[in-house]
Amino acid sequence: MKHTLSVLVEDEAGVLTRIAGLFARRGFNIESLAVGPAEQSGISRITMVVPGDDHIIEQLTKQLYKLINVLKVQDITEVPCVERELMLLKVNYNSSTTRSEIIELAQIFRARVVDIGDDSLTIEVVGDPGKMVAIVQVLSRFGIREIARTGKIVLVRESGVNTEFLKTQAPVEARF
Template identity: 55%
Template structure:
């Protein structure tokens, strides 16, 4: 089963290597990973989607927690959270008919056209993994030229979002 982990880490060089190395060495599988700074520039948040059974996930969480640069880790899988991925898809659209069809799909999925070339279009979409998969499947018949997909980012609904601890100084 897939688990979504929200991890606050020190924003330091090498942190990503430490986490990637840990996953490789202990044989865990990362499905996706997204990193960015938080409102505190000293702290980054990683959203890691990892697959494995309960025993594995428990080990993943504990081992991650052991890393000195990991400040706080929350498994938000069972919480109510909003999760989003983003993609760019460059599809073939050789003629006006294809363009029309693609535009319709884009509307249905609430995606956006961000670039139109001579015989290609670039579509941007955000959404949950399932929706992104669906967009990809829908556009595939047109011929996908290029495809870029981010890892998932996620946030727990309501007031209980895992905040990073107040700084002591």
């Protein structure tokens, strides 16, 4: 199972290296990593997606707390969250028909064309990880030249509404 960890750290040189080293020493892979300033000056938020069972994640959390600059570690895998990623995708095209088709498909995903070359389009996509997989699948038939993708960023929903749970529910019929 993949777990999402949100880690608050002091914004100092070498913190990320120590955290990555901790994972490497224990033979764990970090599938996604995003780091940036948090709400408080001098604090950074690291969001990681890590494969492993609950026991492994519990051990990693304990090890992270032993690092001096780590302030808070949260496994937010089962917590209602807002998740986003950013992806830039360069797609081949060979005629105006293909170009317009790619642009139409991008619009369906609420993606934006951010650059047009002689034989390629660069598209910006923002959304949840599933959206990223879906647009790559749809556009792969045109030939994907390059992909640059950020790691997942996540914030806990204050409303407590779990949109993943809502997606799995059957629609409620109107009763009159």
